[in-house]
Amino acid sequence: PEPDDDGGVSLGLPGLSLNRRDFVKAGVAAGAMGAVAGCSSLNGGGGGQATESGGGGVDHSVAPGEHDEYYGFWSGGHSGELRVIGIPSMRELTRIPVFNTDCASGYGYTDDTKQLLEDSGGYSWGDNHHPNLSETDGDYDGEYLYVNDKANGRIARVNLTYFETDAITDVPNMQAIHGCTVLSPDTKYVFGNGEFRAPLPNDGRDLDDPDSYTALFAAVDPESMETQWQVKVDGNLDINDSGKEGRWVIASAYNSEEATSIQGMTRDDRDDVKAFDIPAIEQAVENGNYEEVNGIPIVDGTKESPLNQGDRPIVKYIPTPKSPHCVEVEPNGDYAMVAGKLSPTVTIIDLNKLPEVEDPADAVVGRPRVGLGPLHTTFDGNGHAYTSLFIDSQAVKWDIEAAVEAEEGSEEPIIERQDVHYNPGHIQALEAMTTDPDGEWLVSLNKLSKDRFLPVGPIMPDNDQLIHIGQGEKEMELVADHPAYPEPHDCVFAHKDKIDAKKVYDPEDYEETYITEEASGVERTGENSVHVKMTTKRSEYGLPDFTVQEGDEVRLTTTNIEGIQDIIHGVAIPEHDINYAVAPQDTREVTFTADEPGVYWIYCTFFCSALHLEMRSRMLVEPA
Ligand code: CUK
Ligand code: CUA
Incomplete structure (x- = not known):
């Protein structure tokens, strides 16, 4: 130009x-x-x-x-993952899979992580934009990171002790969550901005009646990850941030025209930024001033709502230039x-x-x-x-x-x-x-x-x-x-x-059964199911081989009994789409069906010792 x-x-x-x-x-x-x-x-x-x-x-x-002086947590957008980058070197330190699956760590392959993704909608990807660190007294407390999924209306939590995703919630009634912030100075809520307006509930009604579509603002409990309440507003919500006193959350917004096309969305000159008065909204919920949709109390924060007419409106609409x-x-x-x-x-x-x-x-x-x-x-x-x-x-x-x-x-x-x-x-x-x-x-x-x-x-x-x-x-x-x-x-x-990352798992932090060397073995749990337990250490699995029947559902539990940092073992099973990492003192499980008779060499994917290549077990699947 x-x-x-x-x-x-x-x-x-x-x-x-x-x-x-x-x-x-x-x-x-x-x-x-x-x-x-x-x-x-x-x-x-x-x-x-x-x-x-x-x-x-x-x-x-x-x-x-x-070492770098700072941890940088980068959203990964539609890759679904987060990246951890050292500042000032800009070296990539690790990646944290969140909404995606990751074959290096086994996230999305082990039973617990597969369940996590399934329970939050069963999608294979997400679009994370806004990572937020949990706060105490206005400072990062190093406990958790929260991030949105714009694609599927979800919020995930990453545990910063182990740098792994430990919760994902599919927020009811919301299709796309774009803005995501925690309440400051103390993380009492994680807030999500619903960007796309949709019928409420979105069950086939009002398909082509955009006037009855709704945009929502959601408050999620940071511990239980349950949605506490939502607020209905005019226009689309974009991005948000919290004030520092626990009262205001400000959300940018566009499409006050509530149109469905770019021409319509850019017709007027102004849009309204929303200022959510959190204690006033809590009061409205407490007073029962809401409708319930899919189990969530929804407070009316639209301009015309009675809750916005008194001395203390629950949402203030602040005009700004367009979009x-x-x-x-x-x-x-x-x-x-x-x-x-x-x-x-x-x-x-x-x-x-x-x-x-x-x-x-x-x-x-x-x-x-x-x-x-x-x-x-x-x-x-x-x-x-x-x-x-x-x-x-x-x-x-x-x-x-x-x-x-x-x-x-x-x-x-x-x-x-x-x-x-x-x-x-x-x-x-x-x-x-x-x-x-x-x-x-x-x-x-x-x-x-x-x-x-x-x-x-x-x-x-x-x-x-x-x-x-x-x-x-x-x-x-x-x-x-x-x-x-x-x-x-x-x-x-x-x-x-401010971040205290553990180098070895503490089994006390996990409910999984810790497998000792003595406990390694195969237990038949039903006519068509077995539980295989085995340890890993340099440079052998607790079982040199194990036998199952064709058609068995195999639950394989693995504990890495190493106590030393950075000695990780992998469990890869060819032709069964299984590979996962087991870090020191960690226990992981996979459940799969052994549906093809034959010999399958289980091998370790992390180069763990001079005898890494020899670290093997055999799964023998007997024909039915
Ligand atoms: S948005 Cu992407 S550049 Cu989602 Cu924070 Cu502005
Ligand atoms: Cu264990 Cu390589």
Whole structure:
């Protein structure tokens, strides 16, 4: 695109020109977001091109044998998994399968993990976007991570003692959960934003009657993972974040038109961000002001609801420019930042004013103009916000108080612009979601990598860029490119001292029967079922062989009796689609049918010792 006369961006399409001084008209902008994705971009500061070189003065390397300072938890998008990446090295430390199956660990193959996926809907994939760490007193407590599944309306919990998914809940009445956040300062709830509007219940009624579709906001108990209540609202919900005082959860929203097509969804000029007053909603539930659908109390939070007419509405509707994207609450909990997406501004909502103002629009206290396509904002804890610009391909640093002081639409609060690679989505700084962020490093999660890496065929990696920001007093400096398999959306960082990962399982933490060497053996449990128990250690299985009958249902229980960290054994059974890992002191089970007579060599998939290849057992299946 070439700059046009007003310093806007011509998109090379008749009649399409974005004037940076005005809010972008919705219909035009919807096309513009599509049209300029991946194109070079322009801005007042002289070009949002991906920089040619990275890796300036700041060293982010971590020497061999040294540890990173921070854990980074990356969502894996539609890969269904999470990735754990060390900061600042950007080394991938592990992956945590969540909504997908994973043959390296056996997640989705062992009985318990297979059951977990089956009980939450039996889907083979999910689309996770927003990882959240559990909090106590506004700080990460290292207990759990919660993440949404946009595809199937689920929320999963990852246990950070063992770095494994231990619960997935399929939230009733909701098709797509996009925004996901925990209540701060203490994780009393995990909240999910229902993005897609649908009939309630969605059982075949009102198929083509979009006026009767509903979007829901859900509160899930972080321990039981049961849905406690839901709130019905107008428009689609997008992303959410919690204030710091346990009262407000702010959710961005689009499609106030409640249309079903892009033309309809972009007809009007405004949308309404929702501010959920959590204690007021709890009170409504307690007072019985709800209807129950599929066992869940649903409170009416639509604009016209009686619950929104009194002195304390349960949901406040705050007008913003059309189709905003993310909401992030800054560390002090005073302001929520709503990135404009189609508008080149960030709308600042004063959470302290929210309870007082009669007209929720009066809680808007600032609207700095940051550039084209603002999507996400993060914080360094020293009064600065950093907003990603999808279209300009920049990370923009701005002063929060200056933005509140400045006139609406002013560029004055802008301190600095850092060009990043094409089309950043989320942007995240160290511990930015706590009340005390650490600054220092910021990651820009860019959607495209184009020519930044060796070509690997048409499906290219994303490009996550590491940017040094110091404590916010320094200039931003692009330090590293990091390819990412499709498709991370967001990440969250915790200091290493806040996570206490165990290196060996504690059998007490699990209910499974621990198998000792003496207990190894085969027990017939029915006419067509056997229970095979065996241990693993270097370099043998507790049973050198075992015999079952053709057609038997075989329950195979395996305990790794090693007490030493990092000695993992695998149990692979050819032609039975079975392979799983058993970590030290862990017990895992698989159940399968031995339906073909023959000899099957069970072998270990982890290279565990010099005699790893010899670590075998034989399953002998006798013909019926
Ligand atoms: S969304 Cu993907 S870039 Cu799901 Cu947080 Cu904004
Ligand atoms: Cu056990 Cu290889």
